[in-house]
Amino acid sequence: MCLGLASTWLYVASRPATRLEQIAAWLRKYEPTPGVFTPGVSDRKFWEQTPELPPTTPRKGLPTDATALVDIIIEGTNQECKYQTGQWIPVINDALRRVVELPWRELHMFKREFTDLHTTAKGAALARTCYLLQDKLDPDVVSLTIDTIQNKVIDPFLADSVAYQERTLVWGGDMCPWLEMKDNWTAVCVANIVYATLAIEPDIMVRAGVIAATEDPIKDYFTSFESDGYLSSGIRYWNYGFGHLMLLGERLFKATGGKINLFNDPNILEMARFRDKWEIGRDGDNAYYPLFADNANPTSIRGNLLFLVSRRFGTSQTETKKSVWNESAPMTDLLLNPPVLYEKPTEYIEDVSLRTYFSSSGAMVARNKSDKVSLAIKGGTNSEEHNHNDIGAYTVFSGNMAVCGDVGVGAYSPALFGMGRYSYDIVSSFGHPLPVVDNRLQFNGVEARAKVLKHTFTDEIDTITYDLRGAYGVSALKKLERTVSFSRGSQSVITVEDSFEADYPIAFETAIIAPRNAQLVGQAIYMFCGDQRFIVNIKSPERPAIRFVKMHMNDEPIMRFSIGLKQKQKSGSVKYTISQDVYVGP
Numbered sequence: 001m002c003l004g005l006a007s008t009w010l011y012v013a014s015r016p017a018t019r020l021e022q023i024a025a026w027l028r029k030y031e032p033t034p035g036v037f038t039p040g041v042s043d044r045k046f047w048e049q050t051p052e053l054p055p056t057t058p059r060k061g062l063p064t065d066a067t068a069l070v071d072i073i074i075e076g077t078n079q080e081c082k083y084q085t086g087q088w089i090p091v092i093n094d095a096l097r098r099v100v101e102l103p104w105r106e107l108h109m110f111k112r113e114f115t116d117l118h119t120t121a122k123g124a125a126l127a128r129t130c131y132l133l134q135d136k137l138d139p140d141v142v143s144l145t146i147d148t149i150q151n152k153v154i155d156p157f158l159a160d161s162v163a164y165q166e167r168t169l170v171w172g173g174d175m176c177p178w179l180e181m182k183d184n185w186t187a188v189c190v191a192n193i194v195y196a197t198l199a200i201e202p203d204i205m206v207r208a209g210v211i212a213a214t215e216d217p218i219k220d221y222f223t224s225f226e227s228d229g230y231l232s233s234g235i236r237y238w239n240y241g242f243g244h245l246m247l248l249g250e251r252l253f254k255a256t257g258g259k260i261n262l263f264n265d266p267n268i269l270e271m272a273r274f275r276d277k278w279e280i281g282r283d284g285d286n287a288y289y290p291l292f293a294d295n296a297n298p299t300s301i302r303g304n305l306l307f308l309v310s311r312r313f314g315t316s317q318t319e320t321k322k323s324v325w326n327e328s329a330p331m332t333d334l335l336l337n338p339p340v341l342y343e344k345p346t347e348y349i350e351d352v353s354l355r356t357y358f359s360s361s362g363a364m365v366a367r368n369k370s371d372k373v374s375l376a377i378k379g380g381t382n383s384e385e386h387n388h389n390d391i392g393a394y395t396v397f398s399g400n401m402a403v404c405g406d407v408g409v410g411a412y413s414p415a416l417f418g419m420g421r422y423s424y425d426i427v428s429s430f431g432h433p434l435p436v437v438d439n440r441l442q443f444n445g446v447e448a449r450a451k452v453l454k455h456t457f458t459d460e461i462d463t464i465t466y467d468l469r470g471a472y473g474v475s476a477l478k479k480l481e482r483t484v485s486f487s488r489g490s491q492s493v494i495t496v497e498d499s500f501e502a503d504y505p506i507a508f509e510t511a512i513i514a515p516r517n518a519q520l521v522g523q524a525i526y527m528f529c530g531d532q533r534f535i536v537n538i539k540s541p542e543r544p545a546i547r548f549v550k551m552h553m554n555d556e557p558i559m560r561f562s563i564g565l566k567q568k569q570k571s572g573s574v575k576y577t578i579s580q581d582v583y584v585g586p
Contacts, residue, residue, distance in 0.1 A: 019212055020205065020208050020209060020212055021208075023208040023211050023212055023256065023260070024204050024205055024207075024208040026255070026256035026257060026259045026260070027204050027207055027208060027255060027256065028204060029257060030254070030255060030256055030257035030259075031198070031254065031255045031256075032204070033202065034131060034198060034199055034200055034201060034202055034207075035131065035198065035199065035255075036128055036131050036132065036195070036198070036199050036330075036333050037250075037251075037254065037333045037334050037336065037337045037338070037339070038081075038132070038333050038336050038337045040131065040132050040133075040134065040135065041080055041081050041084060041132050041133055041135065041136060042135055044084070046337075047081050047082055047084070050081075050082060050336055051321075051323070051324055051325070051336075053078060053079070053082045053083075053325050055079065055082075055083060056075065056079060057087055058072075058076065058087060058088055058091040062091070062094060062095055062098060064098075064102075065102075066099050066102040066103065066104050066122065067118070067122075069095045069098055069099040069102070070099060070122050070125050070126065072091065072092075072095050073092055073095050073096065073099070073125065073126065073129055074125055074129075074329045075088075076088035076089075076091055076092045076095070077092065077128065077129045077132060077133060077329070078325055078332065080092075080133060080136065081132055081133075086136075089133070089136050089137065092129065092133065092137065093137055093138045093141050096126070096129075096137070096141045096142075096144070096145050097141055097144070099122075099126070100144055100145055100148040104118060104119040104122045104123075104152060105118060105119060110414075113152075114156075114174075114175045114176070114177070115152065115153055115156045115157060115160075115175045115176045115189065115193075116178070116185075116189070117185060117188050117189060119152055119153060120153055120188070120189045120192035120193055120196070121188075121192055121328065123149045123152060123153035123154070123192060123193070123196045124191075124192040124193075124195045124196045124199075124328075124329065124330045125328070125329035125330070126145050126148075126149060126196075127146075127149055127195065127196035127197075127199040127200045128195075128199055128329045128330060128333055129145075129329075130142050130145055130146060130199065130200055131199040131200060146200050149196055149200065153192075153193055153196055154193060154196060154197050154201070154210065156175035156176055157175075157176050157189075157193050157210070157213065158209065158210065158213060159175070160174050160175055160176035160177075160179060161176075161179070161213040163179075164176075164179040164180065164216070164217065165216070167180075176189070179217050180220075181220070182220045182221065182223050182224045183221070183224050183233065183237070183241065183385045183386075184221070184224070184233065184237045184240050184241025184244075184385075185241075186217050186218065186220055186221040186241075187218065187221045187241040187242070187244045187245045187248065188240060188241060188244040190214045190217055190218055190221075190244075190248060191244035191245065191247045191248035191251070191330070192244070192330070193210065193214075194210060194211065194214055194248055194251055194252065195247065195248075195251055195330045197210040198210075198251060198255055207255075211252065211255070211256075211260070214248070218245075218248070218262070221241065221245065222265065222267055222268075222271070224241070224385060225267065225270070225271045225274070226358065226360035226361060227267065227270070227360055228270055228358050228359060228360045229270030229271050229272075229273050229274040229277065229358070230274065230358035230360050230361050230363055231271075231274050231278075231385075232292075232293060232361065232380055232384035232385050232386075232387075233293050233294070233384070233385035233386045234278070234289065234290060234291075234292055234293050234294075234295040234386075235274075235275065235278055235289040235290075235295060235301065236293075236294065236295045236296070237293075237294075237385065237386065238274055238275060238278075238301075239301050239302070239305065242271060242272070242274075242305075243302075243305045243308075243331070245262065245271075246305065246308045246309065246312070247330055247331060247334055248262065249261070249262035249263050249312075250308070250334055250338060250339055251330075251334075253339050254339045258342060263312050263313075268313075269313055269315070269348075272309050272312070272313045272315050273313075273315050273348070273350075275301060275306070275309070276315055276350070276352065277350075277352055277356040277358075277365075278290065278356065278365065279352075279365070280365050280367070280374045280376050280395075280397050281367065281372060281374050281397055281399060281400060283399060283400050286400065287301065288397070288400045290365065290376035290378075290395055290406070291376075291395050291402060291405075291406050291407060291408035292376070292378050292388070292390065292393065292395075292406055292408075293384065293385065293386040293387065293388055293390075293408075293409070294386035294388075294408070294409040294412075295408045295409065296408045296409060296410070297401075297402055297407070297408055297515075302322065302327070303321070303322040304321055304322050304324060304327060304331065304335055307321050307322075307335070308334070308335075308338070311338070311341065311345075312341075312345060313345055313348065314344075314345040314346055314347040314348050315348045321335060324336055352365075352367075353367060353369060354366070354367055354457075354459065354462075354488075355367065355457060355462055357455070357457065359452075361378065361379050361380040362378070362379025362380065362450055362451075362452040362464070362466065363376075363377070363378045363379060363380065364376070364377050364455075364462065364464060366462045366486035368486075368488045368489075368492045370488065370489065370490050370491070370492075371398075371490065371491050371492055371580065372398060372399050373396065373397065373398050373403075373491070373492035373580065374396070374397045375394060375395070375396055375397075375484070375486045375492075375494055376394060376395050376397070376405075376406075377392075377393070377394040377395075377464065377484055378390065378391065378392070378393060378394075378450075379391060379392070379449075379450035379451075379452055379466055380449075380450060381445075381446050381447075381448055381449045381450070382442060382443065382444050382445055382446075382448035382449075382471060383444065383445050383446035383448070386409075387444070388406075388409075388426075388427050388428075388429075388432065389422060389427070389428050389429040389432075389441065389442040389443065389444055389448070389471070390406060390429060390432045390434065390442070391442065391448060391449065391450035391466070391468060391471050392434055392450055392466050392468045392471075392482045393405065393406045393429075393432040393433055393434055394406065394433060394484060394494075394496070395407075396494055396534075396578055398529050398530070398532055398534070398580070399530070401516075401529050401530055402515055402529075403514075403516075403527055403529045403534050403578070404433065404512055404513055404514045404515070404518075404527055404534070404536075404578065405432075405433050405513055406432055406433065406513070407426060407431070407513060407515045407553060407558055408426075409426060409427070409553075410426065410553040410554040411554055422444055425551045425560075426551065426553050426558075428441055428442075429441045429442035429471075430511075430560070431513065431551055431558070431560065432511070432513060433496075433510070433511050433512055433513045434468075434510065434511060435468070435472075435480065435482075435498050435500075435508065435509065435510045435511075435574075436507075436508070436509050436510070436511070436562070436564075437472045437474050437477060437480060437500065437506065437507075437508060438472075438474050438476075438477075438502075438506040438507055438508070439507050440472050440473065440474060441472075442471040442472060443471065443472070443473055447470055448470055448471035449470050449471070450466045450467070450468055450470075450471070451466065451467040451470070452464065452465070452466060452467075453465045453466065453467050453481065459488070460487065460488055460489075461485055461486065461487045461488065462485065462486045463483065463484070463485040463486075464483070464484055465481055465482070465483040465484075466481065466482045466483075467479075467480065467481055468480045468481070468482055474502070474506070476502045476503040476504055476506065477500065477501075477502050477506075478501045478502060478503065479499065479500055479501040479571075480498075480499075480500045481498070481499050481500075482496070482497070482498050483495075483496075483497045483499075484496050484497075491579060491580050492579065492580070493577055493578070493579045494577065494578040494579070495539075495575070495576075495577050495578075496510075496575070496576055496577075496578070497539075497573055497574070497575040498510045498573060498574050498575075499571075499572070499573035500571060500572060500573070501570065501571040502570055502571070503570070504570060505567075505568035505569050505570050506568055506569070506570075507564070507565070507568050508564065508565050508568075508569065508572060508574070509544075509545075509562045509563060509564030509565065509574070510562070510563050510564075510574045511560055511561065511562050511563070512525055512536055512560075512561040512563065512576070513558065513559070513560055513561075514527045514558070514559040514560075514561065515556075515558050515559075516528055516529060518559045518561070520546060520548060520561065523537075523538050523543060523546065524536060524537055524538070525546075525561050526581065532580060533580070533581045534578060534579065534580055534581060535578075535579060535580075535581040536561075536576050536577070536578050537576060537577050537579075538563060538574075538575075538576050539575040539576055539577060540563075540573060540574050540575050540576075541573070542565070542566075543566075544563045544564055544565055544566065544574060545562075545563075545564050545565075545566050546561060546562065546563055546564075547561070547562050547564075548560060548561045548562070549562075563576065
């Protein structure tokens with residue numbers, strides 16, 4: 001079925017004919033008909049040699065939710081391709097009939113249906129099913145499903161691509177407003193749309209038009225990374241966004257015989273290396289990462305993404321595929337039959353055992369081989385992807401557990417992404433280990449920027465100093481510096497000192513955030529982490545006032561200890577150390 005609607009050709013007509021013909025010529029040579037990474041179900045030789053998949057049989061009844069229906073369709077597609085029993089075909093036909101009638105949006109997040117992350121993911125999954133099982137499914141059902149993918153995914157993308165080129169997209173009005181966003185949305189949606197189109201669209205010029213429409217937006221996604229590979233949204237969105245970039249890159253590579261090769265971009269190697277460099281610690285095959293922005297503990301990455309990165313760039317720590325059947329439908333398809341590499345990448349190994357420092361943003365991870373205690377600290381701005389007002393924040397880890405500091409984010413909700421985002425303690429600077437200056441929290445905006453004043457790195461100690469004045473909007477503030485040191489040895493010691501100077505006396509405090517059981521004993525704070533106990537010792541010249549309040553994240557209590565000067569002062573400092581205490585757990 002051809003998807004050449006008016007908006008499709010409106011977009012095609014807006015692109016240089018030479019580029020469209022160039023892409024179309026590559027498609028004619030390397031992929032003249034629609035396809036995915038794997039052959040259809042009838043190629044039994046291929047499917048019988050695929051990895052083991054536990055056989056299942058259809059359950060009685062079908063859910064009424066679109067996401068649950070798509071999950072059943074994906075399961076049935078995998079089962080039929082692997083075993084070709086025919087048991088799942090009636091269920092898939094029925095599920096397809098139902099799912100095309102339902103809204104595809106994420107119901108608890110969005111009030112309107114648009115061509116978003118969830119819509120494009122559903123379109124890609126159903127396009128895969130239509131391609132792989134087209135000889136087995138009801139032709140009318142396949143036709144109806146393709147029409148729905150066109151209406152919900154492909155045609156809105158092509159229509160809004162014209163508005164994108166003209167810079168007239170409107171959030172809340174257009175179907176693909178993410179085209180102008182420089183974050184993971186672009187990579188995810190574009191990868192899904194390209195995958196779906198190449199699976200079901202027979203018209204080469206339309207396929208070429210969709211590919212051409214992705215070229216400028218995907219450049220925007222590349223700019224979400226700093227030149228040294230730093231990604232402010234963290235590992236959660238490297239996993240999501242960069243994972244889909246790998247899918248998109250491999251799909252374009254296959255369709256054009258490598259003529260369109262995103263992996264040749266000069267910045268992509270550093271983007272790929274972010275995972276290796278941002279790791280805060282490791283327990284066997286399980287790695288863990290800082291919790292800044294909207295990340296959560298435990299953070300994790302599926303091994304199959306590391307496999308894909310390793311085979312292209314030689315940078316990750318694994319070349320072994322995990323269970324491919326537990327991935328999203330397009331990723332399963334890719335992992336079952338990845339494109340052949342024209343040349344093997346040179347293995348890239350960098351010693352990051354002691355530290356990683358990203359000069360672009362002043363972010364650092366400091367590690368200690370002796371006791372598995374690690375420190376992550378960030379600079380940057382308060383206008384980042386999945387932003388928290390948190391410049392200068394840190395997290396201390398022991399093994400894979402956060403001892404204190406930035407605790408990440410809880411469950412997503414519409415309100416968390418609304419106008420009241422910074423009223424949440426865990427998003428505002430109140431819920432981070434940061435100063436409160438003259439009773440003011442950090443404000444939101446690119447002007448709130450941490451400037452690295454100096455840093456010194458040695459095998460024994462890493463020290464970094466930030467200027468945080470720009471984040472508080474206190475005109476009388478002449479100095480606000482945070483210096484953090486990470487001392488290595490048989491046991492790690494983290495030292496934090498916040499110092500200030502102002503034109504007139506101001507109130508000043510800083511904070512310790514403890515995500516687990518913690519208690520105040522005199523002038524010391526004890527924090528329990530598994531069978532270990534850590535102690536915060538106050539080193540300030542005078543005895544500060546220490547108070548604590550309970551915050552909550554996902555109904556779990558989080559302790560905030562404020563360490564404040566007892567009187568307003570024109571200058572002063574608060575200094576404390578964090579170290580492991582002698583303790584034998586229960």
